[in-house]
Amino acid sequence: MNIKITGSGSYIPTKKVTNSDFAQHDFLNEDGTAFNMTNDIIAEKFVEITGILERRYAADDMVNSDMAIIAAKKAIEKSGIDPETLDYIILAHNYGDIQTNTIQSDTVPSLATRVKYGLQIKNPKCVAYDILFGCPGWIEAVIQAQAYIKAGMAKKCLVIGSETLSRVVDKHDRDSMIYSDGAGATIIEATDDEGGILAHESATFSFDEAKFLYFGNSFNKNEDPNIRYIKMYGRKIYEFALSNVPKAMASCLEKSGIPITDVKKILIHQANEKMDEAIINRFYKLFKMETPVGIMPMSIHKLGNSSVATVPTLYDLIVNGELEGQNLNKGDVIIFASVGAGMNINAIVYKM
The missing domain is CATH 3.40.47.10 (Thiolase/Chalcone synthase)
Structure with missing residues (x-):
């Protein structure tokens, strides 16, 4: 038995934010003082270091779990599985669902449960839960899915990484230019095919x-x-x-x-x-x-x-x-x- 990715999907938000969109931001130092350089120079140095020219933000009417559902549907379609046969849905994120122009993180019910609901999976033995593990969350969730399969506790798992970092950034902090939104999903299965993890x-x-x-x-x-x-x-x-x-x-x-x-x-x-x-x-x-x-x-x-x-x-x-x-x-x-x-x-x- 090998454990492989049998299908994948992603959601890349349509809203593009270029570095020039930060031109009017009032960037400050940590102590609140102003920088001694213009935003043009800040953006130029930012590209030299990070390589980021643009990023994607979720539409105002979307939340994190909405993106996760879209990515999950694509992964399920690519794998060809019946979603009712999923044993686990594991969703890695950091900040939950945050609606536009709010400051509250919403994590009850879990985002994985929201994805299960969005996929309209009826099987109660399909267990849905979230993990918080920073940026390495999706990889850690794949490691967990592998463990379940190796232990005989599962045959098929849906593993998702989804986040809306644009909702938790300080517009006065240069580091806000790094962050973006998106979702990626994979089906992890036990298979007789060669390879895998x-x-x-x-x-x-x-x-x-x-x-x-x-x-x-x-x-x-x-x-x-x-x-x-x-x-x-x-x-x-x-x-x-x-x-x-x-x-x-x-x-x-x-x-x-x-x-x-x-x-x-x-x-x-x-x-x-x-x-x-x-x-x-x-x-x-x-x-x-x-x-x-x-x-x-x-x-x-x-x-x-x-x-x-x-x-x-x-x-x-x-x-x-x-x-x-x-x-x-x-x-x-x-x-x-x-x-x-x-x-x-x-x-x-x-x-x-």
Whole structure:
């Protein structure tokens, strides 16, 4: 028995937000003081570091679970399964359903339950629940689905990563330009087909790192102090990721027994292009190799950082031939990897 992705789907919001759309924002330092550079220069430096030219925001009349339902329907259709045969629906997110122009996160019932309702699944033995694991949430949910299947507790699982980060950003914080919205979904099944999940690695670093990402007040001291937004210590996250993600990926690859020369693609969570490039370069240096050209497909330039949705969306775009110059074929070995709030790190070695 092998455990494979038998179908995938994604939802990419139609609302495009370019860097020029931030031209009128009043960006401030953490202490509330003004920057000594114009927004044009801020945007220019932002692109140099992150690679992000534009991002997608959910329409005003949509919430997180709406996007998840759309992505889930596509994954179910691609897999050809009867949704009534699903044993688990596991939905990774961070902030629940947040309606436009509100400050409340709505997580009761769970977003997974809302997806089950939206799919009109009647089977009560289809268990639906959410996980909160930062940006690596979708990969962690896949690891959980694999565990259920290995233990004989499930045969088919729907695993989703969906988030509307645009609803929790501080418009006075430059980091708000990184975040975006989206959803990616996959069907994970037990199958007699060759390949599937070969190994996984997962860890939580919290002794010093727990608050590298957190909820904090607006940088504008005139804003309501009771409203808080997503905040991060970017330099600390960068240094942490460079130190720990390559080692986790290498450990995962070693467990799989697959030589590094057989790896076709690395699908890594994308929050910062330069950081991702540095992670991949350091990973290959562990094997005393140069980084192969084209090993790391990128979607961040047009889609930004959609947190838990980034990796499954990237996978879906590639397998459906929707990412220019990228493809995956049966038998190809890929690595999924992510890092995010917690600080959490995980990786999966997967054979198509």
